[in-house]
Amino acid sequence: MNFWKQYRFFLFISLVLGLSMGCSKMDDWKKYVADGEISYTGKLDSLRIFSGKNRVKLAGLFISDPKVTECRIFWNDRRDSISVPVERTLDVDTLEVLLENMAENVYNFEVVTYDALGNPSITVHSIGTVYGDRYQTSLFDRPLSRRDLTTYSGVFLGTLGNVDLSSGIFASEIKYTNLENQEKVLRLPIGEKDFELDDVNADYPMLSRSLFLPDSTCLDTFYTAYAEIRPDYVFYRNLNAPFDAHNISGRWGVISDWISNAEANNISGGRGTTDTNTGIRVLSAEAGWGTPNINNGKIYQTATLPAGEYEVVIEFTRNNVTANVDAFNNLIYFVATDNGNIPNAADVESVSTLGYYNLKWIADGYQTVRFRFENPQNQPITIGFVTNLMSSSNQFFNVRGLSVSLIYE
Known part of the structure; x- marks a missing residue:
């Protein structure tokens, strides 16, 4: 029995001491509000950060507290700040602040509102980005x-x-x-x-x-x-098979958009500069197999070219008549000139031209050749083919496509 009496007495003393100490701790807050209760101003709502080029805009709403008179915005760990006066109305009011001349960086912004007595709100945090030269140079x-x-x-x-x-x-x-x-x-x-x-x-x-x-x-x-922009210019017309043609009869026609003389159109009816014998209409010249020889047949056209270097690419085929080629016979040239015409075949290599290529037989089947010429100024440039097919050999010459391209440095 004495044991239980002693235990109850000890428990009572412990409770009294505990309550006394607890009351002392609970009263500690009073020293922080000796002049009255803590008063918080209503915080800024719906804070948004808009990024920009060396600038940033902060926007938000004043909703809950009509006593707000000031808004302060802090950044750079509160080393930088701006104070914005606030005039509240009875409605929801808007805050929009543009910070300019900002260094390119990512910023942690802190926004605090105050009333007339200087009471602050809870701090509102948001991250914003300022872009500048680093971003610009990455584009x-x-x-x-x-x-x-x-x-x-x-x-x-x-x-x-x-x-x-x-x-x-x-x-x-x-x-x-x-x-x-x-x-x-x-x-x-x-x-x-x-x-x-x-x-x-x-x-x-x-x-x-x-x-x-x-x-x-x-x-x-x-x-x-x-x-x-450096365009891939197309200066000349009708450069690839199937070539456009007119005055068509059977396999033969007259090539369109080019000038072709009577010698080039040596087939009956004044045709011969296009041919579909291979299944597709190609630029052509043919002598033999019952058709007349060609003496300086010419197919050419003119366009204005800016000054510069040009590359010509030609895809052609002809049969092998190497044994019958001389200074006047079985010659086919591609020529570029600045005088509106192209020379006769026998004169190509001796007269003044911007450039030429001897389209001699290389091998059976279509071959692709390239050459370049220089145009010294913006001017009309004439390009074309001249053919001399004057031997007794059966001969043909077909072009499937060509291009004339300005070469950029």
Whole structure:
């Protein structure tokens, strides 16, 4: 019995001491609010950060507390700040603050509101990004994988290449001058690749640039510098099989868009500069097998070319008459001149030209040859074929395609 009495007495003393100490600790808060209760001002709601180029915008709403008179924004670990006066109305009010001349970086912004007595709100935190030169220098223009410009029609066929979408690219722009000498800009969204312009003035440069938004909240569009487009020019007409022709009868026709003389059209009815004997209409010259010989048959056309170096590519075939070739016989040349005409076959290698190629037999079947010539100034340039097929041998000459391309450095 004495044991239980002693235990109850010890328990009572412990409870009294515990309550006394507990009351002492619970009263500690009073020294922090000796002048009254803590008063918090209503915080800014719905804080949003909009990124930008060396700037950033903060936006939010004042909803709950009509006593707010000031809003302070801190960044750089509170080393930098700005104070914004606030005039509340009875409605929801909006905060919009634009911070400019900001260094490129990622910032932790802290927003605190105050009432007239200086009572602060709970701090609202948000992260914002400022973009600048580092981001700008990382941007590249979207490349053009196709850039064909037909000078005589003004048609430009373009295809934009693949690009890294994570860079923020959302569009590309093509700047050009139209046939009425008006400057035009075509904007292509990132999802479009192929496009056509039908009114390009080839005498003026074409330019391209790309547009970027680094994130969905960015205030500013970033642009690459305009870069000059180097078109793959098409200066001349009707250059590939199946060649366009007129005055067609049977397999023979007269090639369209080229000038061809009577000697070149040596087949009955004034035809012979195109032939479908192989199943496709090719540029042709044929002598023998019952057709007349050709003496300086000429097929040529003229177009204005800007100054520069040009490469000519010709895909041709002819039969082997090597034993009958001399200075006047069985000669076929491709020639480029600046005088509106092409010389006779026997004179090609001795007169002044911009360039020529002797299309002699190489091997059976189609062969591809290349040569270059220099055009010293913007001027009309005549290109074409001259043939002398004057022997008793049966001979043919076919061209399946050719190109004349400006060479860029």
